[in-house]
Structure formats: structure tokens, C-alpha cells
Amino acid sequence: MFAHFQKELNRLKEKGLYRALKKVSSSVDTTVIINGREVILFSSNNYLGLANHPALKKAAISALQNYGSGAGASRLISGNLEIHEKLEQRIAAFKKCSAAIIFSTGYMANIGAITSLAGKNDLILSDQLNHASIIDACRLSEAETKIYPHKDFAALEEILRQAIRRHGKAGYNNIFFITDGIFSMDGDITPLPDLLKIAEQYNALVILDDAHATGVIGNNGGGTPEYFDIADNKRLIQIGTFSKAMGSLGGYVVGHELIVEFLINRARSFIYSTALPPSVVAASIAAIDILENDKTLLHSLQNNIDRFKKGIAEIGYDSMEIETPIIPIIIGDADLTMKFADALFEKGVYAPGIRPPTVPDNQSRIRVSLMSSHTEDQINTALSVFEEEGKRLGII
Ligand SMILES: Cc1ncc(COP(=O)(O)O)c(C=O)c1O
Incomplete structure (x- = not known):
């Protein structure tokens, strides 16, 4: 067998x-x-060593006592606790974005965001060294996906031009550039301003997976956009996780309110999965407190x-x-x-x-x-x- x-x-x-x-x-x-x-x-x-930090442990214990061990349902049924919304407000503010939506993990955030934002008649250009969760999400989406050589934006542009030419007059509905902020195997940083410039030129959206950069680079640990001094850019959709520098668990997408509203309605890994346990959410909030104050x-x-x-x-x-x-x-x-x-x-x-x-x-x-x-x-x-x-x- x-x-x-x-x-x-x-x-x-x-x-x-x-x-x-x-x-x-x-x-x-x-x-x-x-x-x-x-x-x-x-x-x-x-x-940042936060996974065993007394403040995170204390916050988790207190939330466990206040709310219980599990949320009991998905967010859209009855699992939307006030603490989930609080974390969304806090991570959006920390990332200097207008809205946020949290997922059970960073992996699920990529799956949920990419498969719902990118569909038929869309084009994805994805960096060769992107994380497996991005690769899987691109495969699961119905969008045409092309891989560009690592951080080679001249090649990206060439692939993009060819795809647009081949696709014909009607054009794509949406074009997405997807990249890690800090690449998980090489530890290098994507030149985000250059990518955004090309995105502007071709009316594309940039999905940035800042899993390894958040809490690590930028003067306040704000990640790749802060490192390059880019304020909230409408073309930018940021994905992240509380499981790395934040010492907790859970993924998120931050960006424009409309994107968040769309994901609440369309992202299957959000809709059909139980909300994060309150203790985990409280630990993530405590991690943001530390990053903002120290x-x-x-x-x-x-x-x-x-x-x-x-x-x-x-x-x-x-x-x-x-x-x-x-x-x-x-x-x-x-x-x-x-x-x-x-x-x-x-x-x-x-x-x-x-x-x-x-x-x-x-x-x-x-x-x-x-x-x-x-x-x-x-x-x-x-x-x-x-x-x-x-x-x-x-x-x-
Ligand atoms: C770049 C990147 N994105 C997403 C993830 C997934 O995050 P999580 O561990 O929260 O599922 C990881 C973690 O391995 C990662 O390195």
C-alpha cells in the first residue's frame, strides 16, 4: 500500500x-x-529574541485568561474578537499603512492574498529567489506567471514587454510584481524604489513579502519600505509575518483599505480558517509595543x-x-x-x-x-x- x-x-x-x-x-x-x-x-x-520575552509571555497569558484558548470560529462567522481588530490596527499603523488583515501564518497570507488578487487575464512577475509560499501561491492562482532573474529589473522589463506584446491588444487586467524584501537564503535586500518606478510606468502593483525585513531593517524596524524611506505607496501591498522578528505567529497583509476589504471577501485562507488564538494575537501586540518604544x-x-x-x-x-x-x-x-x-x-x-x-x-x-x-x-x-x-x- x-x-x-x-x-x-x-x-x-x-x-x-x-x-x-x-x-x-x-x-x-x-x-x-x-x-x-x-x-x-x-x-x-x-x-530580536522576542519569542521568549517576558512581555510577550505575560500578554499571552493574560489574553488566554480573558478570552480562552481558541477563537472558536473563522473571523467571518463568530471568531472576530476585538483583539484581532486591535492587532490589525496596530500592524497597519506600525507599517504606516491605512489597513491590515491578519491570517493564521505568513504562508497563508501569501496564499490568500496572491490567489485572490491575481486571477485569469492577470500577469505575475515573480523574483527567482522568492519564498516557497509565493511560488505555491502563484501556482495556485490562475494568473500567467513569469519568473525574472534575481533582482534583475532590466530582465523583468524585457519579460514584461514580451508578455504584453504576445498577450495582444486587450491587455492584462492587472500586472503584479512579487518580491521578498529580504531574501531568505541570500539575506540581500530588494531595491524596492526601482521596482516601484517600473510598476508606475506599467501600471502594475507590487506585492512585497517583508517577512524577514520587518523588525529588522529601517530605523524603526518598519522593514524594506522604511529602509528606503518610502511612505505608504498605493501600488504597494505588503505581506508579513509575526513569526520571525516579532517572536509570535500569524501572517498579515497591509495596504490600501480597498485591498483589505477585497481580501476579507475573497481570500480563501482567511475565510475558511479559524481565527488566530487570542494569546498569540496578544503576544504580537506586545511585540509591536516593544518595537515602537524601544x-x-x-x-x-x-x-x-x-x-x-x-x-x-x-x-x-x-x-x-x-x-x-x-x-x-x-x-x-x-x-x-x-x-x-x-x-x-x-x-x-x-x-x-x-x-x-x-x-x-x-x-x-x-x-x-x-x-x-x-x-x-x-x-x-x-x-x-x-x-x-x-x-x-x-x-x-
Ligand atoms: C519570505 C517568507 N515569506 C513567508 C514565510 C512564511 O511565514 P510563516 O512562517 O509565518 O508561515 C516565510 C517563512 O518561512 C518566509 O521566509
Whole structure:
């Protein structure tokens, strides 16, 4: 009965692509116990260390006591608690947008927004390195989807011109450019103002997935638009998640009121899914409170990025341009990368190896994710292990 699945799993094992879960048996912090071993964690999206912050925990407990453990229904039935609307107002204000709608996860926000906004007779242009949830959403939408080479807007324009020519006189109903703000594997930032300029020219809308940028870049942690000093732009529809720098869970779309009204009526992952539990919503609100009132976490994160960037260059690693807490250290060969990741783990540093198909051939890498709560000692320890093990394996 299961022969096909077993065969497929065996194939994955043979190709070195088999995935297995690692068990964490401690609180979510810079040091964790994974598979029984204490390691310094360099793989978390908990960039500001908020996932274990007392204020978030306190807010979650209080909401649990006030409202109960679950919302009990989808938002459009009877699950629309006042706390959901409060979070929507807070995230819209934080992002300097007029309206917001929350989803159960960032993945669901992408699925819901993209599949309902883009349909038949629409065109999507999507960056080659966009997150899997965007790829899946484009596939699920009925729109014609074209992939443009990573951040290559000249190529985007060429693909766009050709598509418009081929499509004929009637034209597309809507054209969408979709991009991550900070790319999750390379840690680089999309040049958003350039993309918006082209969008203006072709009357396109830009869907920006700012999952990794929110709470991370911009003077107030406002993400990619704030980083580039772009105020609320009508062409911009922002998607995000509370699960990364905000230390909680839940996705959102922020933008023009009309877009939010449309999504409430059309986004299936919003309509047909139970509303987020109030405790989770309260934790997200507490995270926004912290971001709005205290810049120390953002500053510590930047200091840690600078510290790691300097250290890794001194050791002699080939890392890409480091702009954000996501730092890819390119090894190249997939087997060597995994061997290196295992060696780091054995020495108490957990930074995962990333290999094809997640990244292109010969671009296998160790992906380091930094947190504001990493101490100077933890970063120095990691750097010495990178040096020691890198030399032992002949990588540097
Ligand atoms: C760019 C990007 N978008 C969306 C998501 C999905 O967010 P969530 O984990 O909240 O579902 C992720 C998370 O992995 C991501 O990296």
C-alpha cells in the first residue's frame, strides 16, 4: 500500500535530500538543547529574541485568561474578537499603512492574498529567489506567471514587454510584481524604489513579502519600505509575518483599505480558517509595543551583524555582501557543506547547511542567522569554531 512512498523516501536518502526533524528540548533562546546537545543557535528567525520575552509571555497569558484558548470560529462567522481588530490596527499603523488583515501564518497570507488578487487575464512577475509560499501561491492562482532573474529589473522589463506584446491588444487586467524584501537564503535586500518606478510606468502593483525585513531593517524596524524611506505607496501591498522578528505567529497583509476589504471577501485562507488564538494575537501586540518604544533590540542586532561580518571576513570566508542578519557562507559543494554543518554542530554551534534544490548547484552554504540577544562571547565562540573546523576541512 505504501510502496510508492517508501520508494520516494529511499530516493531522497540516496540523493542526500532526506529531511529529518531535530528535537529542541529547551526554551527558544540563543542557547538551546537540540537532540540532547546544548548548542548556540544560529538558525532562528527570532531576530530580536522576542519569542521568549517576558512581555510577550505575560500578554499571552493574560489574553488566554480573558478570552480562552481558541477563537472558536473563522473571523467571518463568530471568531472576530476585538483583539484581532486591535492587532490589525496596530500592524497597519506600525507599517504606516491605512489597513491590515491578519491570517493564521505568513504562508497563508501569501496564499490568500496572491490567489485572490491575481486571477485569469492577470500577469505575475515573480523574483527567482522568492519564498516557497509565493511560488505555491502563484501556482495556485490562475494568473500567467513569469519568473525574472534575481533582482534583475532590466530582465523583468524585457519579460514584461514580451508578455504584453504576445498577450495582444486587450491587455492584462492587472500586472503584479512579487518580491521578498529580504531574501531568505541570500539575506540581500530588494531595491524596492526601482521596482516601484517600473510598476508606475506599467501600471502594475507590487506585492512585497517583508517577512524577514520587518523588525529588522529601517530605523524603526518598519522593514524594506522604511529602509528606503518610502511612505505608504498605493501600488504597494505588503505581506508579513509575526513569526520571525516579532517572536509570535500569524501572517498579515497591509495596504490600501480597498485591498483589505477585497481580501476579507475573497481570500480563501482567511475565510475558511479559524481565527488566530487570542494569546498569540496578544503576544504580537506586545511585540509591536516593544518595537515602537524601544530601539535597543534593533541596535544590538545591528551590532551583532557588524561584529559577525568583520569576524568572518577576517577568518577568510567567502560570504556574500552582508546587509542583514541572514548571512550565507558559501562552501559550494553540497556534501562538504553538510559535513561542515555537522562538524559545527558537534562543536556546539548550530548553523544549518543549505543545499540544492533550495539553492543553485555549487552554491551550497552555511546559513547563519543572527539575533539581537546573541552575546559577544557567543559570537566569538562561533567564529573560532568556524575558523577551526573550516581549516580542518580545508574550506579556508
Ligand atoms: C519570505 C517568507 N515569506 C513567508 C514565510 C512564511 O511565514 P510563516 O512562517 O509565518 O508561515 C516565510 C517563512 O518561512 C518566509 O521566509
